[in-house]
Amino acid sequence: xxxxxxxxxxxxxxxxxxxxxxxxxxxxxxxxxxxxxxxxxxxxxxxxxxxxxxxxxxxxx
Ligand code: SF4
Numbered sequence: 887x888x889x890x891x892x893x894x895x896x897x898x899x900x901x902x903x904x905x906x907x908x909x910x911x912x913x914x915x916x917x918x919x920x921x922x923x924x925x926x927x928x929x930x931x932x933x934x935x936x937x938x939x940x941x942x943x944x945x946x947x
Contacts, residue, residue, distance in 0.1 A: 887928050889919035889935070892942040901934035901943060909934055919943075 889908050891901070895916045901909040902917060907927045912918045923931045923945065935943040 887923035887925075887931065888946050889923050889931050890944045890946075891917045891919055892944065894940050894942040896940055898939055900937040900939065904934035904937050905930035917943075 891909070897911070897915050897917065899911075899917075902911060905927055908919055908921050908923050908931050909917050910920050931945055935945045
């Protein structure tokens with residue numbers, strides 16, 4: 887499973903809080919997915935996607 891943060895992140899921190907194993911802030915304060923989603927983190931990664939207030943996170947098989 888892979889995650890991607892598209893343009894439009896408002897730096898709210900919800901995804902980083904929900905799944906820090908996949909999401910982090912880059913040097914510009916924008917969230918990025920920095921790791922493949924390991925099986926044990928699929929659920930929190932999907933929760934992070936659903937928690938994004940501007941719906942800019944894609945999670946794909
Ligand atoms: S939840 Fe969405 S808006 Fe908030 S930091 Fe993550 S990608 Fe950005």
